[in-house]
Amino acid sequence: MFTGIVQGMALVEQCQEMGTNKRLVVQFPKNSMDKQQLGASVAINGVCLTVAEVDQDKVSFDVIDTTLALTNLGAIQALDKVNFERAAKMGDEVGGHVMSGHIMCAIEVLQVRTQEDSYRIRFVVKKQTGLSHDSSDVDAMRYLFDKGYVGLNGSSLTICDIGEDWIEISLIPETLRLTTFGLLKVGDRVNLEIDSHTQATVDTVERILQQKGLK
Known part of the structure; x- marks a missing residue:
């Protein structure tokens, strides 16, 4: 963990x-x-x-x-x-959100810009062919929400803006100092881990809707 x-x-x-x-x-x-x-x-x-x-x-x-x-x-x-x-030990403070280190897919840097006092990075989130045994497609956007948690290159971050096929994060100076985000450029790939609680909730709701014929 x-x-x-x-x-x-x-x-x-x-x-x-x-x-x-x-x-x-x-x-x-x-x-x-x-x-x-x-x-x-x-x-x-x-x-x-x-x-x-x-x-x-x-x-x-x-x-x-x-x-x-x-x-x-x-x-x-x-x-x-x-x-x-x-890896976290029992009793460690969880300052971000619980992450497993199991990546769903890699997404691509679309834009890097400075806005007022923040450093913003926008990522395009494309539907990708899955690499699992069932070769299912990976549609990560289903699990991404405005102000929701997301894991990017191991860092727990909050989505500050979202579109049909993109998300944007805003970084403070301390995060830029400690991480590689300040080194990213357009076209670079970043590892995406979905918040497990969000994924479980979305999958459960979609399954119930399917069972009721509402989806």
Whole structure:
């Protein structure tokens, strides 16, 4: 489990090809990986990854081909920066909203602009072909609402504006300082995780409406 409060940025030192999979060797800020253990979970750009190797603040993760295709980790290269959050422990404050690190899809930066005292990023949310066993389409817009929660690259954020096929977020200076959002440019892909409570509510309501012949 993660809280959606990104703890900082880390540097990808190496991207090692392993057949169709990839190993990421990531250098974290000093002391940020204290007492880290093999098999523990760390969110990298919001993707829950398992620690495969630890060398002080340098940690390696193996990423399977499905995750590489579904998320922006497939495009990650050496010297890229990524957001990170260590798994939450019992008793930790949940400053954002509960997140699992299971990504629904990656969405694309449509526009970046400064508006008054805020830094705004607009993302286009296209319906995408699913990568699950049933090959169903992924229609993330069904679960996105004005002022609702959304997980983007591991950060718990509030949607400040929404259209038919886009969402917009507004970022404060502290979030820009701690995360990679200030590095994003038009065309970049960002990992999207839907709030699990919102998803459950929408799916339940739609199922009931279908059963009653109202949808």
